[in-house]
Amino acid sequence: xxxxxxxxxxxxxxxxxxxxxxxxxxxxxxxxxxxxxxxxxxxxxxxxxxxxxxxxxxxxxxxxxxxxxxxxxxxxxxxxxxxxxxxxxxxxxxxxxxxxxxxxxxxxxxxxxxxxxxxxxxxxxxxxxxxxxxxxxxxxxxxxxxxxxxxxxxxxxxxxxxxxxxxxxxxxxxxxxxxxxxxxxxxxxxxxxxxxxxxxxxxxxxxxxxxxxxxxxxxxxxxxxxxxxxxxxxxxxxxxxxxxxxxxxxxxxxxxxxxxxxxxxxxxxxxxxxxxxxxxxxxxxxxxxxxxxxxxxxxxxxxxxxxxxxxxxxxxxxxxxxxxxxxxxxxxxxxxxxxxxxxxxxxxxxxxx
Amino acid sequence: xxxxxxxxxxxxxxxxxxxxxxxxxxxxxxxxxxxxxxxxxxxxxxxxxxxxxxxxxxxxxxxxxxxxxxxxxxxxxxxxxxxxxxxxxxxxxxxxxxxxxxxxxxxxxxxxxxxxxxxxxxxxxxxxxxxxxxxxxxxxxxxxxxxxxxxxxxxxxxxxxxxxxxxxxxxxxxxxxxxxxxxxxxxxxxxxxxxxxxxxxxxxxxxxxxxxxxxxxxxxxxxxxxxxxxxxxxxxxxxxxxxxxxxxxxxxxxxxxxxxxxxxxxxxxxxxxxxxxxxxxxxxxxxxxxxxxxxxxxxxxxxxxxxxxxxxxxxxxxxxxxxxxxxxxxxxxxxxxxxxxxxxxxxxxxxxx
Numbered sequence: 001x002x003x004x005x006x007x008x009x010x011x012x013x014x015x016x017x018x019x020x021x022x023x024x025x026x027x028x029x030x031x032x033x034x035x036x037x038x039x040x041x042x043x044x045x046x047x048x049x050x051x052x053x054x055x056x057x058x059x060x061x062x063x064x065x066x067x068x069x070x071x072x073x074x075x076x077x078x079x080x081x082x083x084x085x086x087x088x089x090x091x092x093x094x095x096x097x098x099x100x101x102x103x104x105x106x107x108x109x110x111x112x113x114x115x116x117x118x119x120x121x122x123x124x125x126x127x128x129x130x131x132x133x134x135x136x137x138x139x140x141x142x143x144x145x146x147x148x149x150x151x152x153x154x155x156x157x158x159x160x161x162x163x164x165x166x167x168x169x170x171x172x173x174x175x176x177x178x179x180x181x182x183x184x185x186x187x188x189x190x191x192x193x194x195x196x197x198x199x200x201x202x203x204x205x206x207x208x209x210x211x212x213x214x215x216x217x218x219x220x221x222x223x224x225x226x227x228x229x230x231x232x233x234x235x236x237x238x239x240x241x242x243x244x245x246x247x248x249x250x251x252x253x254x255x256x257x258x259x260x261x262x263x264x265x266x267x268x269x270x271x272x273x274x275x276x277x278x279x280x281x282x283x284x285x286x287x288x289x290x291x292x293x294x295x296x297x298x299x300x301x302x303x304x305x306x307x308x309x310x311x312x313x314x315x316x317x318x319x320x321x322x323x324x325x326x327x328x329x330x331x332x333x334x335x336x337x338x339x340x341x342x343x344x345x346x347x348x349x350x351x352x353x
Numbered sequence: 354x355x356x357x358x359x360x361x362x363x364x365x366x367x368x369x370x371x372x373x374x375x376x377x378x379x380x381x382x383x384x385x386x387x388x389x390x391x392x393x394x395x396x397x398x399x400x401x402x403x404x405x406x407x408x409x410x411x412x413x414x415x416x417x418x419x420x421x422x423x424x425x426x427x428x429x430x431x432x433x434x435x436x437x438x439x440x441x442x443x444x445x446x447x448x449x450x451x452x453x454x455x456x457x458x459x460x461x462x463x464x465x466x467x468x469x470x471x472x473x474x475x476x477x478x479x480x481x482x483x484x485x486x487x488x489x490x491x492x493x494x495x496x497x498x499x500x501x502x503x504x505x506x507x508x509x510x511x512x513x514x515x516x517x518x519x520x521x522x523x524x525x526x527x528x529x530x531x532x533x534x535x536x537x538x539x540x541x542x543x544x545x546x547x548x549x550x551x552x553x554x555x556x557x558x559x560x561x562x563x564x565x566x567x568x569x570x571x572x573x574x575x576x577x578x579x580x581x582x583x584x585x586x587x588x589x590x591x592x593x594x595x596x597x598x599x600x601x602x603x604x605x606x607x608x609x610x611x612x613x614x615x616x617x618x619x620x621x622x623x624x625x626x627x628x629x630x631x632x633x634x635x636x637x638x639x640x641x642x643x644x645x646x647x648x649x650x651x652x653x654x655x656x657x658x659x660x661x662x663x664x665x666x667x668x669x670x671x672x673x674x675x676x677x678x679x680x681x682x683x684x685x686x687x688x689x690x691x692x693x694x695x696x697x698x699x700x701x702x703x704x705x706x
Contacts, residue, residue, distance in 0.1 A: 022661075293700075307676075312686050312689050314683050327663050327665070328670065329663075332666070333649065339665070340646060340648065347646070
């Protein structure tokens, strides 16, 4: 288990989810939607932590647009622990703010930081991995990242290169590698020494506080004495804060970073095609939800929650039907779905945003 | 002009239009829908005839399911001239029934027989062609078919081979050729002597009556004394009548058949891809109706009358959005759309039929 101190979890729920249009909208990004199962992604994230972190120790950092919906979806999380940033400034300020809040409650707490919109197939293995990371973090000053054993040479993820082993399945981090191109990704995976960077972190409040003060002093100072329930003081603090990710701003600079490898069926659900991978697929390789009729059609993803969708002689398409919009997208172009948002804005078709 | 006798038009409106699902439904086949323009196809058919045939001389033969809708769509056509067959038996019985009705009114009338669901781009040229056909029919006992100068080696149409010229632009018919395969169609078009069979016919009441009596005596006799306003007598007559097309049952056997060639932008709108031909297309070759956003997408047909349809990176698709169903079909498979009807029936999803 993760040591004697209390365990808090900080769920980063600020994402816009433009890659899941037309399901995701400005007011309903991916983390607030039931993308994979019948429950929303943030609900699944909280539920998955439940045996390890109770609702009273869950913190969710989000934007003004989504706070109310999050309170509705997570009734067991105390209201004041839905932390609302006045404006998004990437992960470092969000984590710094949550760290300060937890430190006031319990300066010796351990923290798990994780995104609100990842899919994890094996929740028990996930918690086992967190346990190992908590044990490692509890033993000292380490900033522990969770790395994923790669199952393919993905170019959409960052990589972590393992250094010396410091415990079974845990290593010093030699370096972080930004999203590589395809051939570089193949090299990294072939070598065997690299893990995917999951964006999930485990550390003691003290360890991350010191790291923030050292590597991002401007952000740490700006947020040190802020009362997050005072919207005006929070807005003033954020106005002075630059955008900064915790990876680039702290972890890539710190020398006390470790990585714990895990295999728990992790997927960041970066686009519609993630659902093609997750399946289940029918005999023709179609992954289907809702009322769908597929004739001579193979390898398509269809979500027909509103209407009947009929396919005839098509392959490799993503077809998403919603109340006011239908997406028909080639599976190899799902990354371009976010361009639809720009185009809708340009045309002034705001009701579909 | 078409001689001194009055001119009647018989519009055959019995089609089921299964190839236009999901727009066309059992209760709303293609001829009752605004497929090409804002007006329904049967409304366009009547309008196109107007300068030549007044509404009092229009007859529409249809099935029980569609009579009421036709009366609504064609308020100027007298009620009793919406002729309702108790059951569809192909074109020969429909024409025989209408012929009998017109003969009672005016035994010397000329008749134009035409489908309710064809598109004609140049209505004036169409009427000029009908005028020539009427002149030819008026001069004697001829059964005149309207042939279309082929613009491509279509395998979806029947062909008419021209024989001796009997008037400028008018010939004896040497023979009818059933829908050929592609290479045979190329031969037929290359030779120059063949026309597409449009399914549009012009003749005097007497000429077609005699031809029916001679070549289809069973049908002629069964319908001779029927009162079409007496549903019971009509049902009894139809019960005894075999399915028969006018082409196969009469025209291919008769020796007094002529063809008048025309070029008036004719299209039988046999499937969704017909609308791709008719355009207009945008710079990427997409033919679009309604609110459509097409990114990196080429050569698609989209009808978005209900919702926004967004395309990303797709080519050669037919996407038809309706209130309760969306079709996504490869353009080269539009002939298979009718299989959806079978599949819907098999699954018992009757609300989409």
